[in-house]
Amino acid sequence: MAKVTTRLTDKEIKSAKPRDKEYYLFDGGGLRLRVKPNCSKHWLFNYYRPNSKKRANLTLGKYPDLSLAIARKQAQEAKELIVQDIDPQEDKKRKQQEHKAVYQHTFFNVSKEWFDIKQESVTPDYAVDIWRSLELHIFPYLSTIPVKDITAPLAIKLLKPIEAKGSLETVKRLTQRLNEIMDFATNYGLVNANPLTGIKAAFKKPKKENMASLKPDELPELINAIANASIKRTTRCLIEWQLHTMTRPSEAAGTRWDEIDLEAKIWTIPPARMKKGREHRIPLTSQTIALLEIMKPISKQREFVFTSDRNPLKPCNSQTANMALKRMGFAGRLVSHGLRSLASTTLNEQGFEADLIEAALAHIDGNQVRSAYNRTDYLERRIPMMIWWSGHIEEAAQGSLSVTGTKQLKVI
Structure with missing residues (x-):
């Protein structure tokens, strides 16, 4: 029983x-x-x-x-x-x-996990740019949707209005970032395959345009404009600092006092602040040291050399120099990033070695094999080139005083 x-x-x-x-x-x-x-x-x-x-x-x-x-x-x-x-x-x-x-693996949550890893491999400014683009164009429409429900037609429909406005570079960057997020979801087993692979083919390709820059013989015009512009001293010093050092806007604007070694006359930018994640050393010339001396009474007690007006605890915005150049009348002719092209073109025309110029610009050799073996930054050999470049900038002043207070010698 x-x-x-x-x-x-x-x-x-x-x-x-x-x-x-x-x-x-x-x-x-x-x-x-x-x-x-x-x-x-x-x-x-x-x-x-x-x-x-x-x-x-x-x-x-x-x-x-x-x-x-x-x-x-x-x-x-x-x-x-x-x-x-x-x-x-x-x-x-x-x-x-x-x-x-539905509730945990939403597009927003997965994007956040992806971004936590991604931001470790890019500069802080670029990380901010990535997240802002997603907040502006993607999250308002996809944040609560499970990643498993993300489809190519859905993403294309979302990006088409941006394409219609002519913002093709924005579309290009967003398709890249969407694909990285969905690749991340695929690798973690949240979706079987990335459904967005190849969606860039659904959009017009942006025309590749070089950063607006001046010709070498227009350098005197630029120096004269900077010398006579109605801009704050910090902004003026920042533009000249970027021009002399040939750095990118974000690298120049974010210059920190603890990166400067005045005794060794070297400015060392750490990997975290560089586009390619590799330390960059820049020889300091008498002109760049003079710029630092001018900035000492303004910001030496702060962390950053070029401090923000609104918040002295933060650096100038990376677009500060760019906006100042626009106000000086260079809109359409020159952007702050174009100062690097101006330097590169001039140095190449003067016959300086290409490897030294590329090292000064912190470019990494496109040949991966050569780049892997060529680890030198040619620091010692770059010193004469940087001294020549700073002297050339001063001579281009055509009688105007540069911010360092040195009159031009002669026009080259």
Whole structure:
């Protein structure tokens, strides 16, 4: 005769005391309550797996959070699944995964995980640019959508209005970033494959344009404009600093006092601030040291050389020099990044070695094999070239005073 299990009561469950070892209270039909020595009580449903016919326990929940009545209801639901040859444990896992896909693995959450890794390999300014572009163009429309529901038509529809405005570079960058995020989702098993591969083919390609820059013989015009412009001294020093050092706008604007070694006459920009993530050393000339001397009374007590007007604890914006050049009348003719092209063109015309110029610009050799073996930055050999370049800038002043206070000698 089959053993008959007496059904549990709430009173019996509440009065169950812990023992040295865990034990069970049985309600019948596979439902049982596990009582642990630490006083906790958990509902379990014991059953035979439909496929293997092996015994297994399905954890239902903790008592009293899960009442006796609800535990019985969940046990009954599990039995109904077994009748359909569905394993209750596998069904529970499936539902948990579906819940994660909807509430945890949203496009925003996955993007945040991707960005936490991505920002370690790019400069802080570039990291800010990446996240802002997503906040502006992507998150308002895709943030709550599960990554598994992201499709190529959905992404293309989102980016088409941006293309229609003529912002082709923005579309290009966004397609790249969307693909990186979905590649990340694929690698972590959140989607089977990246559905956005190749979506760039759905958009017009932006025409490659060089940064607006002046010709070498227009340098005197630039120096004269800087000397006579109605701009703040910090901004004027920043533009000349960037011109002399041939650095990128963000690298120049973010110059820190602790990066400067006046005794060795070297400015060392750490990898975290460089576009290619490689330390960059720049020989300081008498003119660049003079610029630092001018900035000392303004910012030496601060972290950054070129401090922001609004918040002296922060550096100038990387666009400060660019906006000043526009106000000086160079809109369409010169952007601050173009100061590097001006320097490069001039130095090449003067016959300086290409390797020295490329090293001064912190360019990495496109030949990966050569780049791997050629680790030198030609620092010592760059010193005469940087001295010549600073002297050339001064001579281009045509009688105007540069911010360092040195009159021009002659026009080259």
